[in-house]
Amino acid sequence: MMSHYDIVVVGAGHAGTQMVFALTAGGFTGSIAIIGDEVTAPYERPPLTKGYLAADILSDELAFRGEAWWAGSDVERHLGTSVVAVDAKAHTVTTEDGGTIGYGTLVWSAGGEARLLRAPGAELDGVHVLRKLSDAEHVKRHVATARRAVVIGGGYIGLETAASLRKLGIEVTVVEALDRLLLRVTGDDVAAYLKARHEREGVEFLLGAGVSEILGEEGRATGVRLASGRELPADLVIVGIGLVPNVRQLAEAGAEVGNGVLVDKFCHTTLPDVYAIGDCVSFESDWVPDDRLRLESVQNANDQAKAVANTLLGKPQPYDALPWFWSHQYDDRLQTAGVLTGYDSAVLRGDPATGKFSVVYLRGDTVAAVDAINNVKDYAQSKALIGRTVPAGDSRLADPSVPLKDFLTEAQAA
Known part of the structure; x- marks a missing residue:
């Protein structure tokens, strides 16, 4: 007998798992299933190249939630199998073990495979x-x-x-x-x-x-x-x-794809009742000049999951979260706010030789992004500055003693 769920989430990585958490936290009362190609309970992936590989983190510490949470929820897990086909007209997916699962709404969060x-x-x-x-x-x-x-x-x-x-x-x-x-x-x-x-x-x-x-x-x-x-x-x-987005099944079902599966401001694909989130998605973005972006980041996965969950909970809002990213290497911490795509100039704040500095990237007079190396203050203040204009050629921007928040105040006054 074919099983059927109100919402089927394909992919048990960051985006898919956060989607489930957002739905349950938001009080969704319908049936939910999550399908993942790994037998392991959903876990965090960023530590794999950091603490886990360096033996600072154990595999048990990677899990998003303990087994008790899953056992106590009404979410059905289909782990150790992947979706090989989508029938958008019939509202079904076929898994590699030959099973068929029906859905009311499909959320595609299948991520990608290492190139x-x-x-x-x-x-x-x-x-x-x-x-x-x-x-x-x-x-x-x-x-x-x-x-x-x-x-x-x-x-x-x-x-x-x-x-x-x-x-x-x-x-x-x-x-x-x-x-x-x-x-x-x-x-x-x-x-x-x-x-x-x-x-x-x-x-x-x-x-x-x-x-x-x-x-x-x-x-x-x-x-x-x-x-x-x-x-x-x-x-x-x-x-x-690099990564190859997992979008073949949606493409074969008739979805429009490019560098990832194309979605609108609400992460809706061109297929009826099918949304897509996370690494495999090419979404409309006001943060880049060409209006389309595909991001491989925890922030994007989390925020798109919350946005689609809100839509399915009857509180639709377009996805427009500010992109941000971080990386740990040795004892250095890199934090990025915004997207560097298409920047015209870069302003260095501080001396890299000290191990603490930041870089402001501009498109014309507009702040496109900020990189901060071991500089939490600049990173925190930069988030509100992305997309704002700064005075052309203002030498203070290169002065690390001038807080970035000062430019935000001037931009608001202008």
Whole structure:
């Protein structure tokens, strides 16, 4: 017999789980099911490249809620299976085990899969991605005996993983195909600071370097051959080269997709009674020039979940939350407010050599984003400043003794 629920949430990551919590906290009285492809109870993923990999956090500490909460709720969990097809007309989803589940409203929060390395040897034992708990567990088993690691990808996943491996005493080389670290997500000052910080910890960087092959013996990775011909010995290879949004099933059902599944201001897809939230969503945003954005962040997952829950609870409001992001590497904390896309200029506040500074990114005279390194005050004050205008060429913006909140007061007065 086909089961049917008022709301079916596909994906038990951050977005999907927070969706369930928001609905239950808001007093939703209908039936809810959540479908997840992992057998593990829903858990937090950001610590996987940080505390969990470095052995500072145990797997039991990752869970969003204990088993008692789930057992005491009316939420039905379908774990260890994924949705392979959506029938928008019939309002059903088909799971990989052959089951059919009907829905009144579908919330797609299936996230994405780690982008795989397309190179010979990528399937060898010792080559890993870091997206799920099972990935991190596989890495931890190899970490105990690993001496040298190559991290492919100089984004946040790669850098956080590099920091965790160095804490464990493993030699690390980071290989990045682009000419600069974090090219798509931050500016030159922050990228240079983090590169220097890692180098002080012993990390080697090879920028503008492509990977041609993973070398191996008897089915196990032993090194990485670069496009230049150079060979890097390694008994552990971590691939962190991005995420592929899980939207195929919605596309096949007729949903409009691009860089993710397209949704409107209320996170509604082009399919009837189907919403989408989290990493797999391309949403309308006032925070970027081209009006569309896809974010891979805890903030976005949480806030979109709350927005859709409010809509389903009869309190619809368009999603317009300010994007923010954070990263821990060693004892440094990076916090970002806003989105850097399309910025024209960057104003450095403070001296990076001190380990405490911030950068204000501008589109014309409008504040687009702020990066803060170990600078909680600038970060906190910057949130209200994003989207505001500042006087053109105002030299005070580069003066760290001038609080950012002073510019907010002037913008309001203007």
